Amino acid sequence: MSIATRPPEQAVPPRFRPSGIAVGVAITLGLIIVHWYAAVQTNTSPKELIEGWRGLWNFLFGLDKTFPNGKTIHQDGAFPLDLRWSETIRPGLEYCLLTIWIGLLGTTLSIPAALLFAIISSRTTNRFVPLWLAGRAVMSVLRAIPETVYALMFIAAVGFGAFPGVIALAIHNVAVMGKLWSESMDEVDQGPVEALRVAGASPVQTAAHAVLPAVMPSLLGLLLYRFDTNVRSSVILGTVGAGGIGFFIKTEVDSFHFDTMMTYVCMVIVLIIVIDLFSAWLRRKVGAV
Amino acid sequence: MRADHLSAAATLRVDGLRKAFGEKTVLDGLTFDVSSGEVVSLLGANGSGKSTSLRCVVGLERPDAGTIVVDGVTGKPGEAMPTVAMVFQKIHLVPRRSVLDNVCAGALGRLGLSRSWSVLAFPRELQEEAMACLDRVGLADRAREKAGRLSGGQQQRVAVARALCQRAKVLLADEPVSALDPAASEQVMNLLRSLADDDGLAVAAVLHQPDLARRFSDRILGLAGGSLVFDSPAAEVDDDTVAGLYRPALEALEAAEAARTKEFA
Numbered sequence: 128m129s130i131a132t133r134p135p136e137q138a139v140p141p142r143f144r145p146s147g148i149a150v151g152v153a154i155t156l157g158l159i160i161v162h163w164y165a166a167v168q169t170n171t172s173p174k175e176l177i178e179g180w181r182g183l184w185n186f187l188f189g190l191d192k193t194f195p196n197g198k199t200i201h202q203d204g205a206f207p208l209d210l211r212w213s214e215t216i217r218p219g220l221e222y223c224l225l226t227i228w229i230g231l232l233g234t235t236l237s238i239p240a241a242l243l244f245a246i247i248s249s250r251t252t253n254r255f256v257p258l259w260l261a262g263r264a265v266m267s268v269l270r271a272i273p274e275t276v277y278a279l280m281f282i283a284a285v286g287f288g289a290f291p292g293v294i295a296l297a298i299h300n301v302a303v304m305g306k307l308w309s310e311s312m313d314e315v316d317q318g319p320v321e322a323l324r325v326a327g328a329s330p331v332q333t334a335a336h337a338v339l340p341a342v343m344p345s346l347l348g349l350l351l352y353r354f355d356t357n358v359r360s361s362v363i364l365g366t367v368g369a370g371g372i373g374f375f376i377k378t379e380v381d382s383f384h385f386d387t388m389m390t391y392v393c394m395v396i397v398l399i400i401v402i403d404l405f406s407a408w409l410r411r412k413v414g415a416v
Numbered sequence: 417m418r419a420d421h422l423s424a425a426a427t428l429r430v431d432g433l434r435k436a437f438g439e440k441t442v443l444d445g446l447t448f449d450v451s452s453g454e455v456v457s458l459l460g461a462n463g464s465g466k467s468t469s470l471r472c473v474v475g476l477e478r479p480d481a482g483t484i485v486v487d488g489v490t491g492k493p494g495e496a497m498p499t500v501a502m503v504f505q506k507i508h509l510v511p512r513r514s515v516l517d518n519v520c521a522g523a524l525g526r527l528g529l530s531r532s533w534s535v536l537a538f539p540r541e542l543q544e545e546a547m548a549c550l551d552r553v554g555l556a557d558r559a560r561e562k563a564g565r566l567s568g569g570q571q572q573r574v575a576v577a578r579a580l581c582q583r584a585k586v587l588l589a590d591e592p593v594s595a596l597d598p599a600a601s602e603q604v605m606n607l608l609r610s611l612a613d614d615d616g617l618a619v620a621a622v623l624h625q626p627d628l629a630r631r632f633s634d635r636i637l638g639l640a641g642g643s644l645v646f647d648s649p650a651a652e653v654d655d656d657t658v659a660g661l662y663r664p665a666l667e668a669l670e671a672a673e674a675a676r677t678k679e680f681a
């Protein structure tokens with residue numbers, strides 16, 4: 128019976144059309160050309176890699192230099208690590224802590240401005256288009272400048288140290304977190320927002336009583352994620368002179384103490400993993416995944 | 417349909433409401449009124465414009481034409497009126513906030529920012545008024561619980577309390593019981609009826625169950641294609657009249673079904 132009512136078989140339309148195949152080939156060729164050109168411009172080649180290998184080996188495991196007068200000295204490499212407690216490890220731990228404090232303050236100080244930008248840049252909380260556009264434009268500009276560039280500017284203004292790092296992170300983070308927050312406000316359930324609008328609530332009131340309570344866990348989650356990222360960034364900012372462990376990695380490289388430097392690098396690895404685990408754990412605690 | 421049948425005492429008068437989304441005309445000169453102490457139900461097939469008409473009245477949509485008058489005050493198109501409150505099928509409480517805070521939010525329209533920037537700033541008198549509203553819907557004992565922990569029927573009653581805290585004279589309800597089980601539906605409908613009878617509210621509710629409409633309302637409005645098809649005392653609306661509202665939609669469905677079977681023939 129089921130066979131009797133089965134509809135007649137139909138021809139299956141082809142999966143790929145000829146025009147589709149032509150476009151696919153063109154895109155693939157284009158990508159190959161672009162990458163080839165990029166490799167030429169950057170001197171990326173297997174030859175460079177093999178020649179660089181010797182230098183990397185010396186960097187890692189040291190180098191015996193023989194002077195014309197017959198004397199030979201050993202230039203230390205990165206391994207074995209420099210494990211002296213009071214000269215290297217204890218100060219390293221302090222530098223790591225400083226890096227955390229820079230990331231923490233850079234994140235926390237950006238909260239008020241990020242919240243303001245998020246509220247004026249979300250459709251849910253601000254339906255006045257000129258202000259909405261202005262908020263998004265300002266954030267785009269602030270975001271386009273990398274943290275390192277901010278750090279260099281503030282170092283030029285106030286000198287080396289942790290403080291320019293804090294300011295650089297805070298400004299960049301206002302724009303990044305403001306955008307992330309406004310996007311999560313955009314996605315909020317519009318129902319309660321409409322319900323309060325019917326009750327005559329102003330945009331600020333709807334933000335405070337419908338949007339923020341609904342998005343609070345995701346805002347917290349994004350905040351913790353940004354803290355995690357900002358601690359990483361603060362390591363990089365250190366290498367241009369804005370304090371923390373990064374600053375000392377740079378100093379040790381400049382004075383050819385590769386073993387001390389590598390100890391600090393290992394500490395950075397541990398630091399980043401610990402902060403990452405901590406932030407993930409706290410995100411789960413606040414229910415933000 | 418002109419407004420000749422509108423009674424002088426009407427609390428809510430909607431006259432000649434028009435609304436189009438792009439090419440599509442959704443409201444085509446809709447005219448109706450609701451008086452104080454009266455419950456009016458709106459029936460109509462999906463897409464007949466029931467929700468859009470209520471959303472125009474509360475300012476969530478801006479009508480292209482028509483007037484909305486509440487208690488002699490003409491509303492501005494696309495703006496909320498303090499005297500009109502609305503409850504929704506999906507209820508739309510803030511689930512993480514307490515029941516009491518949700519009810520207080522109904523008063524936001526008359527609070528300055530200094531007394532409403534946070535729930536901590538809500539004045540004591542407001543909280544007492546909100547407790548009275550909660551008591552009115554029978555949920556005063558749940559005030560400090562998170563709204564999201566209540567059952568659907570209880571949440572809908574909290575939403576009604578929020579409307580009361582707004583001090584509205586007109587309560588619009590868009591499918592207030594469509595997501596509720598029969599017992600909870602009964603409770604919510606009884607509440608709406610009692611708000612009209614005892615508190616003199618003008619209540620207009622979109623319903624999908626003709627039986628509920630007949631039992632709980634004074635008048636039934638039939639909508640099709642964005643305008644009124646009938647406006648009759650609830651007792652006079654028989655099953656045929658109601659079925660007529662859904663017939664065009666049903667015929668369209670049947671036509672589509674017929675077309676599909678013909679393909680295989």
Ligand SMILES: Nc1ncnc2c1ncn2[C@@H]1O[C@H](COP(=O)(O)OP(=O)(O)O)[C@@H](O)[C@H]1O
Binds near residue numbers: 461
């Ligand atoms: N914001 C909107 N944009 C475009 N079309 C809409 C919008 N809101 C409603 N509509 C359309 O208007 C018609 C009526 O919708 P609605 O008022 O929700 O009907 P009902 O509540 O009677 O089912 C539907 O066809 C719907 O698709």
Ligand SMILES: [Mg+2]
Binds near residue numbers: 466467590
């Ligand atoms: Mg609807």
